[in-house]
Every structure is written in C-alpha cells, then in structure tokens.
Amino acid sequence: MTNSIDQAYERLLKLKPDIEAALAAKLNEADTRLKVLDRFLFEVLEWKHEAVFTEPPTASGYIDYLLTIGDRRGAMVIEAKKPGLLHPATKTKDVMIVTLSGPVVKPLMPGIKQAMWYALENGVAVAAVTDGNTWLFFRASRTDGLKPLEGKGVLFPCFETVIANFAKxxxxxxxxxxxKRLHLAHLADADGLGVPEAEQQLFVLDPGEASMKQRDPLASDAALLFQQFFSRLSNEKDREMLRDCFVETSESQRADFELEKIVQRVLNNISSLDTAQSNELQSEIQRVITTRRSETILLVGNKGAGKSTFVDRFFEQVLARQLREKCIVSRVDLEEYHADPKAIVPWAILQLREKLESAVCATNPPSYDELRGIFFAEYQRLSTGSRKHLYETNRTEFRDKFGQHIEERREKQPDEYVRLLLAWAASGHQKLSCLVFDNTDQFPADIQDMVYQLAHSLESAAPVFTIVPITDRTVWRLSKAGALQSYSAKSFYLPVPDAKEIISRRVNFLKGKVRGEPKATESYFSRRGFQVKVNDLAILADAVGKIFVENDYVSGFIGRLGNFDIRRMLKIAERIFLSPELAIDDIIKSKFSGEDVTTDRVRTHRALIRGEYDRFSERENEFISNLFQTNPQKPGPPLLGYYILWILRRQMQNARNNQDENIEAAHWAVSNFVQFFEGCGVAEELVVAAVKRLYDRRLIEALDPNIRNVTLADKVAIKESGVAHLELLLSSPVYIDQMGLVTGINEIFARDEIRKSLFAGRFNDIRDQFLRYIIKIDSGRITIPPNDLYSQLQMAHKQIERMTSQRGRTAR
Structure with a gap:
C-alpha cells in the first residue's frame, strides 16, 4: 500500500490550497461536503461513486455518507458537520487516542451519538464524525459487553494533523x-487489543528431544505383516487383497455432508453411489451399449476413498457377467508417469495403444490380418484407388507396402491409431471400450484438464464409456473453468465406510488365507517378500481383531481422527498397533495363557499420542495436535483453538438438528471469528493465526477444499478430526497429561511443580496443575463478556474449569 499512500499524499498536497480555502470560508454543511469531504473521498482516496451513498434514509433520518464494500456491505458511516462546529478540547495537533465519553471529545458528543445511531440502524461497525478539519474515527457497535460510548477512538484534531499523519x-x-480491515486494527489498538509481547516458554519435557522407545519383540515381527495388510494402501500393488478387502457402503453421515457441499456449490447432478451393486454404473453401461452414445462418468471421492480399487472390483467382480463380456477395459494409471507433465497426453495415448491392442487383438503384437481389419477403410481405398494396379498385379508387394504404411501410421500417428482401435472394437467385435483415467489428482489443474479433454475427444471415434476417478478437491477446482465445465458428464460420489468395517474386512482376508492350503498361503506371502508361518498369521489376525474389530470405541475414534480417509485411518491403526505402549506381546500371549488381556481406552490413547516415542511430539505425529500450544513470539489465549472448535461443533450440530438445507449454515466466516473474539479483547492477528493452525492440522476445513491458506473471506467448518480432538481434550486423561508435559509454560514455578509431580508419578496432579495454569493464562488474555452472545464461550470455559475439580481419574 506504500505506493498508493504516496500517490494519495501527492494528490492531497495538490488539493491542499483549495481545501484550506474552503475550510477558512466557514461554509455550510452542504458546501463542506461538496468542496471538502467529496474531494477527500473521491479525489484523494479514490473511492468509487457507486460505493458511496449520500443521504440514504434511515428510520431516524438521513446518513451523510455510507461507505460500502463488496456487495454494498456497509463499511463506515460518516456524519458531516460544517467547519468550525467541532472543537475538541485540546491544544495539541498530534493524533490522539481518546475515550468517547471523556472530556477531549465532549464537544463532539452530539455528532458521535448521531453517527452511532445511524450505524446501529444499518449494521455498520465503524463510524466517523468530521467537519473537514477535525476527524474522529470510532467503533459504533461493540460485542464485548462495553457500551459503545465507553470505547475509544482515533482523533485527528485538525487538518494539519491529517497531513502530518497521513499514512494512518x-x-x-x-x-x-x-x-484488509486495517481500520479495525487501528481501532483495536486504540482499545488496547494489541498482540502480546514475546515470552520465554519452558518445558517439563521438551518435545523436540523425543526419543524412540524399544518395541516389543513380537510387535517388531508383526510390523512388516501389519504394514502389508493395514497400511500403505496408496502404494500397494496387491490387487487381489485390495479387491477382496473393499467394503461396500451406500451412505455415511460424513459422505452426506461432503456430497451436499458439492451439490450446492459445484455440481447439481451428482448422487451417492451404492458400492455393493453399483446399479447406477451398470445402468449407464447398458445405456451406452443400447444407444451407442458415449458417456463420461466422474467418480468423486475424498483422497484415500478407494476409488481405484472400486473401479477394478466393479469391472472384475460386480458388473453383471452378460455386460462384462461386452466390455473391453483399458486402464491408464497416471501414477506411473514421472516425466514432463506437459507431455502427459502423448504418454496416455501410447498407454491406450498398448492396452487396447492387447484387449482387442487376438495376438500380441497384432497380426497382419488384424491390422488390416483395423485399417480396413484405408485398405479398401488403396486397393481400389491409387494402388489398384499393384493390388491386381502383385498382391505380395502390395501387402508389404501396405504393412509398411500402417506400421508408419501406428508409430507416427498413435492418436489416430487409438481411434481406429476404438472403432474396430465397436464395429468389428461389437465391444464397448471402457476407458479409465486413474490418479489424475497428483497433477496440476491444467494437466488434469488436458487429460479430461483427451477423454472426451475419444468419444468421437466410437461409443466409449469413460470413468475418471477424481477427488472432491479436483471437482471444485476444475468446475470453475475448463473441460469439466465445457463437457457433460454424470457424477457419482463414493462414500467412505467406517474404520471398523475396513479393518474387519482385512482381518477376514487374512483369516481366509490362513484357513486355506498352508503351502499355498505361505507361497502367497513369500511372493510378496515375507518369511512367515501360517500360525503367525493366525495370531496376527486374532490380535488385530481383538484390538480394533471387537472394540467399537477404538475403530470409531480412528475413523473420526482420520477424517474418514482410508489411508489415514489405516496409518492410525498401524500407529496404535505397533506402539510399545499397547504391549502387543501381552495381548497375543493371552491367546495361549488363558487369561484374557486386551487393550483399554487409556492404553489406546497412550499408543495413539506417544506412538513409538517417550513423549508426545507434533513433529512425528500428524494425527494429534496440541490444542494448548501458543506461539512464544505472539502468545495468544491458550484455549483459543479449543474455543474455535467448540463454536464450530455447535454450529454443525445446529445445522444438522435444524436439517438446514444450506450447507453454509455449518460454516463460520473467518472474519466473523475475528469480530467475535475482538469483543473478548483478542487481536485479529491471533485469531487468524489460530484458525490457520487448525486448518493446517486438518481439524477444520474450508467451504472450498482447494484453499491453501485461509483468509478473512473464507468460511470454515469443523472436520471429524476436530470433533475427535474435542473429545480427547474433554475426556482423555492421557491427552491432558501429555500436553501438560510438552506445552511451553511461561512460569518457572508452574513448570517446576508439574515436573515434581512427574518424578513422583502423580499424574492426577500433573493434569490439575496444568489445567489451572492454562485457565490462569487464558483468563489474562481473553475476557468473555457476560452476555448471551457469548454463552457458548462461557460454557466452553466452564467445561475446562470443571475438569480441574474432577478427582478419581485413572492414574497412568
């Protein structure tokens, strides 16, 4: 803004003689507005006339100026007076911070009250009073329990003050x-809502010094197998396992929410897919075969939803046999492409050439007769046209030359050749080509758009059925412009099943292998690089089932914490299973000892939070976040993130309870959070930083999932991981004591008291001491007004206070 301020200052200096002359002439109010204020707004500050309303009527009179931004949203009310009418009780010419009810601005009080009233009627937060010489800016409405006249404002006593402090x-x-809300930042500074100074933070246990604990021997032996069957889904090439472990589902609460967002904001022709029978897709294939009109399907699902596995399973196991026999499936996996992204289309065409040849032709490479069939129109043209004489006199030479001709066409014009293969499949074999362009999401939007255009361009060659699996993020991104908006397609949303069902299916797969022929079972695993005994697999399956399948709490919590992303859910399960905290040795040995040993909630939380380390560390744990953490350079209220999650959870609950059809009802604008917490004395910078941290840690989401950095204009809602974190904070003793040990504390005495309790093994005391410290610091950095607007914040704070008085928690 430096250049614009400098340019505006130059414009002001050019107008300075005219403005000073007008002010000296003691004009009436109308002339003051015309010769002074209009010139300030339109010439110096370059407001657009359509954004400034003069004399708009209200219930109590007419506003002199109503400044608006965006879609005519009121930004400021200006009450104008004639020059000389406003005489602040001060001799200074310096810009001042003044109390609105104080003696300095007492002569301005009638104009202040009038501007406040107009602002209140129009829902405008900021107002100004001026006679062209004196300027007073102030907040016209407040949410912090203070009366507006008890607030403070920024006063420019005279025109010379304006010139001397023009940047402000x-x-x-x-x-x-x-x-950019800079005007609110200045008024917040006037009210004393600045960012606190940097502080030194001390740790009971420094999270940066976390070290790995020794894993139980049996858990180490199980690790490789566990990773094979319960994690690394994105890199796993065992198609048999993935297909057999796919969980059919038609709905889920989270899928309904995501689907509704897409319907309302992006695509209105998308519906949820029943993955068990997939009747919708089968009907689309039958329609293409019957009408011979191509169709493109967008298979939409969040990252890690199992879209690729669903497609494989659909064509190999779900699709009715009579339809399957009429289909030729060619899958182009873009995950295998690692060269220049700009060359993705030629590479995809070569992939299609290879896969279509293999599917359409009886031999590999194709025989001469098959190639002649593919190029039959070309064969007829040459044999009856330009090469007719050669055809009739020397068939052998004609065949040689034609063979050279089509090989050159195949190599130099692969795009044309692919189209001929598609046409030959349809006309010569009466087959429907089903093309799958998978894993496009790893490429930038322009590359994805090119692939999508390629998919549609092939429809002109022959009837084809195309499936493009993409994430919800890609749908949002490509729907704004490009091929996704230019071409028609039918869209289906792929729901994500519960974590319990996902893990249960994998346990059953493992047990099925164990129940089979021992030699075949061991051969199956040895081909994948494992040296195991069938009995070991049985023990592993029983242990996993006992921990995850038989424990509804554990599997349900994993689902929420992983935001129903299959890959993340399996990684969380792996983290729990392999942690030394779980003592997997004891659980597995209980199978033989007769004494039943299983995991419990406390042990599970320790395994989840600590993992394989001796303490919690966010650096090595992408699934758990410290909601009490503050930035030592700009320390805010330590419960600020918790408050934001609490508000968003209530917002989501209200939207669902009211069955609100507008998905935005579950969201809050970041600007609303800023205004809300400004009423509690929390600076905008701290609120925005807290929202960004929650967003980066995947505890909240933006309405548009492609937002990288949330801004004041964005709307956010709580994610399932955010709900899970609220549950941890409010009900998990392990979470509280672990955060108490690794959270930065700015009081040596408080740190030392917690450390003493740690050495004595008194974890009840650790939790109590830490929470009391948090409440003390939080109360010093945020003031919750005692009015109904802040009732949820009051409730959230009281919930933490209750936790400090609870006794009898299970000691660790």
Missing amino acids: FVELLNVSAIV
Whole structure:
C-alpha cells in the first residue's frame, strides 16, 4: 500500500490550497461536503461513486455518507458537520487516542451519538464524525459487553494533523485498507487489543528431544505383516487383497455432508453411489451399449476413498457377467508417469495403444490380418484407388507396402491409431471400450484438464464409456473453468465406510488365507517378500481383531481422527498397533495363557499420542495436535483453538438438528471469528493465526477444499478430526497429561511443580496443575463478556474449569 499512500499524499498536497480555502470560508454543511469531504473521498482516496451513498434514509433520518464494500456491505458511516462546529478540547495537533465519553471529545458528543445511531440502524461497525478539519474515527457497535460510548477512538484534531499523519489516516479511510480491515486494527489498538509481547516458554519435557522407545519383540515381527495388510494402501500393488478387502457402503453421515457441499456449490447432478451393486454404473453401461452414445462418468471421492480399487472390483467382480463380456477395459494409471507433465497426453495415448491392442487383438503384437481389419477403410481405398494396379498385379508387394504404411501410421500417428482401435472394437467385435483415467489428482489443474479433454475427444471415434476417478478437491477446482465445465458428464460420489468395517474386512482376508492350503498361503506371502508361518498369521489376525474389530470405541475414534480417509485411518491403526505402549506381546500371549488381556481406552490413547516415542511430539505425529500450544513470539489465549472448535461443533450440530438445507449454515466466516473474539479483547492477528493452525492440522476445513491458506473471506467448518480432538481434550486423561508435559509454560514455578509431580508419578496432579495454569493464562488474555452472545464461550470455559475439580481419574 506504500505506493498508493504516496500517490494519495501527492494528490492531497495538490488539493491542499483549495481545501484550506474552503475550510477558512466557514461554509455550510452542504458546501463542506461538496468542496471538502467529496474531494477527500473521491479525489484523494479514490473511492468509487457507486460505493458511496449520500443521504440514504434511515428510520431516524438521513446518513451523510455510507461507505460500502463488496456487495454494498456497509463499511463506515460518516456524519458531516460544517467547519468550525467541532472543537475538541485540546491544544495539541498530534493524533490522539481518546475515550468517547471523556472530556477531549465532549464537544463532539452530539455528532458521535448521531453517527452511532445511524450505524446501529444499518449494521455498520465503524463510524466517523468530521467537519473537514477535525476527524474522529470510532467503533459504533461493540460485542464485548462495553457500551459503545465507553470505547475509544482515533482523533485527528485538525487538518494539519491529517497531513502530518497521513499514512494512518489512509489506513482508517481508504477503501483497500478497509477491505484488509486495517481500520479495525487501528481501532483495536486504540482499545488496547494489541498482540502480546514475546515470552520465554519452558518445558517439563521438551518435545523436540523425543526419543524412540524399544518395541516389543513380537510387535517388531508383526510390523512388516501389519504394514502389508493395514497400511500403505496408496502404494500397494496387491490387487487381489485390495479387491477382496473393499467394503461396500451406500451412505455415511460424513459422505452426506461432503456430497451436499458439492451439490450446492459445484455440481447439481451428482448422487451417492451404492458400492455393493453399483446399479447406477451398470445402468449407464447398458445405456451406452443400447444407444451407442458415449458417456463420461466422474467418480468423486475424498483422497484415500478407494476409488481405484472400486473401479477394478466393479469391472472384475460386480458388473453383471452378460455386460462384462461386452466390455473391453483399458486402464491408464497416471501414477506411473514421472516425466514432463506437459507431455502427459502423448504418454496416455501410447498407454491406450498398448492396452487396447492387447484387449482387442487376438495376438500380441497384432497380426497382419488384424491390422488390416483395423485399417480396413484405408485398405479398401488403396486397393481400389491409387494402388489398384499393384493390388491386381502383385498382391505380395502390395501387402508389404501396405504393412509398411500402417506400421508408419501406428508409430507416427498413435492418436489416430487409438481411434481406429476404438472403432474396430465397436464395429468389428461389437465391444464397448471402457476407458479409465486413474490418479489424475497428483497433477496440476491444467494437466488434469488436458487429460479430461483427451477423454472426451475419444468419444468421437466410437461409443466409449469413460470413468475418471477424481477427488472432491479436483471437482471444485476444475468446475470453475475448463473441460469439466465445457463437457457433460454424470457424477457419482463414493462414500467412505467406517474404520471398523475396513479393518474387519482385512482381518477376514487374512483369516481366509490362513484357513486355506498352508503351502499355498505361505507361497502367497513369500511372493510378496515375507518369511512367515501360517500360525503367525493366525495370531496376527486374532490380535488385530481383538484390538480394533471387537472394540467399537477404538475403530470409531480412528475413523473420526482420520477424517474418514482410508489411508489415514489405516496409518492410525498401524500407529496404535505397533506402539510399545499397547504391549502387543501381552495381548497375543493371552491367546495361549488363558487369561484374557486386551487393550483399554487409556492404553489406546497412550499408543495413539506417544506412538513409538517417550513423549508426545507434533513433529512425528500428524494425527494429534496440541490444542494448548501458543506461539512464544505472539502468545495468544491458550484455549483459543479449543474455543474455535467448540463454536464450530455447535454450529454443525445446529445445522444438522435444524436439517438446514444450506450447507453454509455449518460454516463460520473467518472474519466473523475475528469480530467475535475482538469483543473478548483478542487481536485479529491471533485469531487468524489460530484458525490457520487448525486448518493446517486438518481439524477444520474450508467451504472450498482447494484453499491453501485461509483468509478473512473464507468460511470454515469443523472436520471429524476436530470433533475427535474435542473429545480427547474433554475426556482423555492421557491427552491432558501429555500436553501438560510438552506445552511451553511461561512460569518457572508452574513448570517446576508439574515436573515434581512427574518424578513422583502423580499424574492426577500433573493434569490439575496444568489445567489451572492454562485457565490462569487464558483468563489474562481473553475476557468473555457476560452476555448471551457469548454463552457458548462461557460454557466452553466452564467445561475446562470443571475438569480441574474432577478427582478419581485413572492414574497412568
């Protein structure tokens, strides 16, 4: 904004003689507005006339100026007076921070009250009073329990003050500054809502010094197998396992929410897919075969939803046999492409050439007769046209030359050759080509758009059925412009099943292998690089089933914490299973000892939070976040993130309870959070930083899933991981004591008291001491107003206070 301020200052200096002359002439109010204020707004600060409303009527009168931004949203009310009418009780010419009810601005009180009233009627937060010489900016409405007249404002006593402090003046009145909320930042500073100074933070256990604990021997032996069957889904090439372990589902609460977002904001022709029978896709294939009209299907699902596995399983196991026999499936996996992204289309065409040849032709490579069939139109043209004489006199030479001709065409014009293969499959074999372009999401939007255009361009060659699995993020991104908007397609949303069903299916797969022929079972695993005994597999399956399948709490919590992303859910399960905290040795040995040993919630939480380390560390744990952590350079209220999650959870609950059809009802704008917490004395910078941290840690989501950095204009909602974190904070003793040990503390005494309790093994005391410290620091950095608007915040704070008085928690 530096250049714009400098340019505005130059414009002001050019107008300075005219403005000073007008102010000296003691004009009436109308002339003051015309010759002074209009010139300030339109010439110096370059407000657009369509954004400034003069004399708009209200219930109590007419506003002199109503400044608006965006879709005519009120930004500021300006009450104008004639020059000389406003005489602040001060001799200074310096810009001042003044109390609105104080003696300095007492002569301005009638104008202040009038501006406040107009602002209140129009829902405008900021107002100004001016006679062209004196300027007073202030908040016209408040949410912090203070009466507006008990607040403070920024006063420019005279025109000389404006010139001398022009940069600050611009940031209070310039349109771009208002859009960036700089005017509110200045008024927040006036009210004392600044960012606290940096502080030193001490740790009971420094999370940066976390070290790995020794894993139980049996758990080490199980690790490789566990990773094979319960994790690394994105890299796993065992198609048999993935297909057999696929969980059919038609609905889920989270899928309903995601689907509704897409329907309302992106695509109105998308519906949830029943993955068990997939009747919708079968009907589409039958329609293409009957009408001979191509169809493109967008298979939409979140990252890790199992889209690739679903497609494989659909064509190999689900699709009715009579339809399957009429289909030729060619799958182009873009995950295998690692060269220049700009060359993705030629590479995809070569992949199609290879796969279609293999599917359409009886031999590999294709025989001469098959190639002649593919190029039959070309064969007829040459044999009856330009090469007719050769055809009739020397068939052998004609065949040689034609063979050279089609080989050159195959190599130099693969795109044309692919189209001929598609046409030959349809006309010569009466087959429907089903093309799958998989894993396009790893490429930038322009590359994805090119692949999508390629898929549609092939429809002109022959009837084809194309499936493009993409994530919900890609749908949002490509729907704004490009091929996704230019071409028609039918869209289906792939729901994600519960974690219990996912893990249960894999346990059953493992047990099925164990029940089979021992030699065949061992051969199956040895081909994948494992040296195991069948009995070991049985023990592993029983142990996993006992921990995850038989324990509804554990599997349900994994689903929420992983945001129903299959890959993340399996990684969390792996983390729990392989942690030394779980003592998997004891659980497995209980199979033989007769004494039943299983995991419990406390042990599970320790395994989840600590993993394989001796303490919690966010650096090595992408699934668990420390909700009490503050930035030592700009320390805010330590419960700020917790408050934001609490509000968003209640917002989501209300939207669901009210069956609100507008998906935005579950979201809050970041700007609303800023305004809300400004009423509690929390600076905008701290609120925005807290929202960004929650977003980066995947505890909240933006309405548009492609947002990388949330801004004031974005709307956010709580994710399932955020709900899980609230559950941890409010009900898990392990979470509280672990955060108490690794959270930065700015009081040596508090740190030392927690450390003493740690050495004595008194974990009840650790939790109590830590929470009391958090409440003390939080109360010093945030003031929750005692009015109904902040009732949820009051409730959230009281919930933490209750936790400090609870006794009898299970000691660790």
